[in-house]
Amino acid sequence: MSDVAEAIVTVTELVKRFGENTAVDGVSFDIREGEIFGLLGPNGAGKTTTISMISCLLAPSSGTVIVDGASVTAEPRKVKCALGVVPQEIALYPTLTALENLMFWGRMYGLGGKLLEERVVEALETAGLADRAKERIETYSGGMKRRINIAAGIMHHPRVLLMDEPTVGIDPQSRNHILETVKELNRRGMTVLYTSHYMEEVEFLCDRVGIVDHGRLIALGTIEELKRLVGDENVISVRLAELPDGVLEAIRAFPLVDSVSTAAAGDAAEPKEGEDATAPDGEGVTIEVLSKDSGTVIADVVGALGRSGARILAVDVREPNLESVFLHLTGKSLRD
Amino acid sequence: MRWLHVGIKDLRVTVRDRASLGILIAMPMILIVILSSALGNLAANLGKTPVAIVNLDQGRVGAQVTDPFFTDPKLTELFLARRMIDPIEAKALVAKGDLAGALVIPSDFSRRLDTGRPSKLMLFSDPGRQISSAVFKGVAEALSTRVSAASIAARTSAFYVAPLRVRDPGFVYGVIGKAVQSASDTEALSAVELVESTAARGAELSTLSYYSGAMSVMFLMFGSMFGAFSLVRERDHWTLPRMLMTPGTKWEILGGKMFGVFVIGALQFAVLFGFTSALGVKWGDLMAVGLVAFSTVAAATGLAIFIAAVAKTVRAVSGVSQMLIQFMAAVGGSFFPVAQFPAWLQPLHYFSVNGWAIDGILAAMRGANAVDVLPNVGALLVIAVVFFTIGAWRLGWE
Numbered sequence: 001m002s003d004v005a006e007a008i009v010t011v012t013e014l015v016k017r018f019g020e021n022t023a024v025d026g027v028s029f030d031i032r033e034g035e036i037f038g039l040l041g042p043n044g045a046g047k048t049t050t051i052s053m054i055s056c057l058l059a060p061s062s063g064t065v066i067v068d069g070a071s072v073t074a075e076p077r078k079v080k081c082a083l084g085v086v087p088q089e090i091a092l093y094p095t096l097t098a099l100e101n102l103m104f105w106g107r108m109y110g111l112g113g114k115l116l117e118e119r120v121v122e123a124l125e126t127a128g129l130a131d132r133a134k135e136r137i138e139t140y141s142g143g144m145k146r147r148i149n150i151a152a153g154i155m156h157h158p159r160v161l162l163m164d165e166p167t168v169g170i171d172p173q174s175r176n177h178i179l180e181t182v183k184e185l186n187r188r189g190m191t192v193l194y195t196s197h198y199m200e201e202v203e204f205l206c207d208r209v210g211i212v213d214h215g216r217l218i219a220l221g222t223i224e225e226l227k228r229l230v231g232d233e234n235v236i237s238v239r240l241a242e243l244p245d246g247v248l249e250a251i252r253a254f255p256l257v258d259s260v261s262t263a264a265a266g267d268a269a270e271p272k273e274g275e276d277a278t279a280p281d282g283e284g285v286t287i288e289v290l291s292k293d294s295g296t297v298i299a300d301v302v303g304a305l306g307r308s309g310a311r312i313l314a315v316d317v318r319e320p321n322l323e324s325v326f327l328h329l330t331g332k333s334l335r336d
Numbered sequence: 337m338r339w340l341h342v343g344i345k346d347l348r349v350t351v352r353d354r355a356s357l358g359i360l361i362a363m364p365m366i367l368i369v370i371l372s373s374a375l376g377n378l379a380a381n382l383g384k385t386p387v388a389i390v391n392l393d394q395g396r397v398g399a400q401v402t403d404p405f406f407t408d409p410k411l412t413e414l415f416l417a418r419r420m421i422d423p424i425e426a427k428a429l430v431a432k433g434d435l436a437g438a439l440v441i442p443s444d445f446s447r448r449l450d451t452g453r454p455s456k457l458m459l460f461s462d463p464g465r466q467i468s469s470a471v472f473k474g475v476a477e478a479l480s481t482r483v484s485a486a487s488i489a490a491r492t493s494a495f496y497v498a499p500l501r502v503r504d505p506g507f508v509y510g511v512i513g514k515a516v517q518s519a520s521d522t523e524a525l526s527a528v529e530l531v532e533s534t535a536a537r538g539a540e541l542s543t544l545s546y547y548s549g550a551m552s553v554m555f556l557m558f559g560s561m562f563g564a565f566s567l568v569r570e571r572d573h574w575t576l577p578r579m580l581m582t583p584g585t586k587w588e589i590l591g592g593k594m595f596g597v598f599v600i601g602a603l604q605f606a607v608l609f610g611f612t613s614a615l616g617v618k619w620g621d622l623m624a625v626g627l628v629a630f631s632t633v634a635a636a637t638g639l640a641i642f643i644a645a646v647a648k649t650v651r652a653v654s655g656v657s658q659m660l661i662q663f664m665a666a667v668g669g670s671f672f673p674v675a676q677f678p679a680w681l682q683p684l685h686y687f688s689v690n691g692w693a694i695d696g697i698l699a700a701m702r703g704a705n706a707v708d709v710l711p712n713v714g715a716l717l718v719i720a721v722v723f724f725t726i727g728a729w730r731l732g733w734e
Contacts, residue, residue: 108341
C-alpha cells in the first residue's frame with residue numbers, strides 16, 4: 001500500500017441531521033485507491049449514516065462526497081456504479097435461493113446473460129457456498145447468510161466496496177472466512193471501506209483507520225500512528241464479580257492512572273482473532289485502567305479492590321491497541 | 337429493465353408464500369360458493385325490494401296510489417319504497433340495478449281522472465330482477481285499477497243521483513260510497529293505464545354471479561394489502577435500501593413493485609374468472625369485464641403504495657389495510673348489494689373502489705358493453721392515480 005495512491009473516495013465536512021439530532025457532524029476523510037480503510041466506533045457513532053450518505057441512500061445535510069470523481073448529489077448513478085455495498089442487515093430474500101438472490105442483485109447492477117452467470121458462479125465460490133446455491137436463504141446459518149450478503153455486493157466488481165459491520169452475530173468460522181475474503185478482495189484490487197466496533201477486526205484488516213464517536217471523526221491514521229497517540233500507556237483490565245461503591249474514584253485518585261472505564265464483562269474483552277465476540281466470557285464487570293506505569297499501578301489497583309471487598313476474577317495487562325486509543329481519546333470503552 | 341427484474345422477483349417471492357396465495361386465491365373461491373349457496377336468490381331472500389315512488393300529481397288521487405307503499409303493512413314488508421321527485425333519476429337508478437322498479441304518477445293525474453279523461457302511470461322495471469319487478473308491477477296495477485274504478489264509480493253515481501234532487505246529503509254520499517266500494521272490487525273498469533317500460537338491459541343475476549363479482553373485487557383489494565406488506569417488509573429487511581443503493585432509480589424500483597402487485601392482481605382475477613365461469617357465471621362482454629378488472633387492479637395497486645406510505649410498520653399496514661378494505665367492501669357492496677342499504681347509506685359506495693368495480697362488473701353481467709362501463713373505469717383510474725400520487729409522495733425513501 002502506497003501512501004501516494006490517489007483518493008478514490010473523498011468525504012469533506014459531511015453532516016447529517018435528523019431533526020434536532022446530528023448523526024454525522026462534520027466528518028472529513030479520504031480513502032485511497034487500493035487500501036482497506038476502517039471506520040471504528042461504538043454503536044450509534046454515525047458509521048452507518050456515513051456509509052448511507054456515501055452510497056447515495058441518504059442525502060447529506062451539508063458537505064460533499066466524491067466517489068471515483070463523481071459527486072453523490074450531482075451524479076448518484078455514476079457513484080452507485082462504482083460502489084458495492086454490503087449492509088449491516090442481511091438484505092436478501094429468505095424464500096429465494098442463494099442463486100436466485102445473486103441473479104437478482106446482479107441484474108440490479110446491470111449484469112445480464114453469460115456475464116451474469118459467470119459472476120454468480122464466481123461470487124458463490126468466493127462465499128464458499130457453490131454447493132448450496134440452490135437452497136433457500138432461510139435454510140442457511142447466520143454466517144452463511146452473511147457470506148451471501150457479501151457476495152451480492154461484489155458481483156459487478158465494484159471499484160470501492162462499502163462493508164457495514166459485516167460480521168455482526170456470526171460464528172468464528174464464518175467470521176474468519178469473511179475477514180479472509182475481505183483481504184482477498186483487496187488483493188484483487190478492490191478498495192474497501194470497512195466499519196466495525198470490533199477493534200481486532202479493524203486492526204487485522206485496515207491500512208488506515210478513522211475513529212468516530214458521537215458523529216465526529218476524532219482520530220485518523222494508520223494503526224501505528226493511532227497507537228502513538230496513546231504513547232506507552234498500557235491497559236490494565238480487571239474482571240470483577242461485582243463493582244463495589246467508590247472503588248472507581250479510589251483508583252482514579254492514584255497519581256499514575258491516566259483514565260478508568262468500566263464495561264459489562266461480556267463486552268469488555270475484545271475477541272481474539274477468530275473468536276466469536278458475542279460469546280459470553282463470564283459474569284460481572286470489567287475495569288480498564290490506562291497507565292504509563294502499569295507495573296506500579298497494577299499493585300495499587302489490586303490493593304484498592306482488595307480493600308473494597310471486590311472479588312477479582314481475572315487480571316490482564318495489554319499493549320496499546322485501538323481499544324486503548326479509543327479509551328485514551330474518549331475516556332470510555334468502545335462498547336460503552 | 338430493472339423494473340421488470342424487481343417485478344419478476346416479487347412474483348417469485350409471492351408464489352413461494354403459500355399462505356398468502358391461499359388467502360388471495362382459495363379464500364374468494366370458498367366464499368363465493370358458500371355465500372351464493374347460503375343466500376340463494378338475492379331478490380327473494382335479501383330483504384325488501386327497493387323501489388322508487390315519484391308522485392308528481394298535484395291533486396289528491398295520486399297519493400291514493402302511492403301512499404299504500406308507505407302505509408300498508410303488507411306492502412311495507414314487501415318493498416323498501418323511497419319517494420323521489422325526479423323520474424329521470426329514478427329511471428337511472430333502475431337502469432343501474434340499484435332499484436327493482438320506479439312508479440311515476442304524472443302531474444295531471446287527478447285532473448284527468450276528475451274530468452273523465454284516461455290517465456297513464458309510468459312504471460320502470462329492471463328486467464334483471466324478473467321476480468321482484470313482476471311483483472312491483474302487479475301491486476302497482478292493482479292500486480291503479482282500484483283508483484281507476486273508484487274514480488269512475490264516483491263520477492257515475494254523482495251523475496245519476498244529482499237529478500233526483502234528494503235532500504238528504506247522507507243518502508247521496510252513501511250511494512256514492514257504495515258505488516265506489518263496489519267499483520273498487522271490480523277489476524274490469526279501467527280509467528288508468530299502466531305503461532311499463534324497461535329501464536335496464538340484460539339477464540337476471542343469480543346470487544352466484546353477484547358474489548363472483550363482489551368477492552373477486554374484495555380479494556383484489558386484499559391483494560393490494562399484500563403489496564403494501566411487501567414494500568414495508570423490504571424497507572424493514574433492508575432489501576429496499578439495498579435496491580436504492582444500486583444504479584436503479586427509485587421510480588424503476590417503485591415501478592417494479594407496482595408491476596408485481598398488478599400482475600398478481602391480474603392473475604388472481606383471471607383465476608377467479610375461470611373458476612366462476614366453470615360454475616356457470618356469465619360475466620358478459622369480455623372487453624367490458626377486462627376494462628373494469630384492469631382499472632380495479634390499478635386502483636388496488638395505487639392503494640398498496642398509499643398504504644405502504646402511511647403505515648410505517650408491518651403491523652400498521654395490517655391495521656390500516658383491514659380498516660380501509662373492510663370499509664370499502666362494506667359500503668361498496670362486497671357483502672350485500674348496495675340496493676339493500678338504506679337510502680342515506682347508498683351514496684357512500686361512490687367513495688369505494690369496490691362500489692365502482694362491482695357496479696361495472698354487474699353492469700357487464702347484465703349486458704353492458706365496454707362503452708357503458710367507461711364511467712366506472714374512469715372513476716377507478718382516478719382513484720388509482722390519486723392513491724399512487726399521494727403514496728409516492730409520502731413514501732419514505734430515506
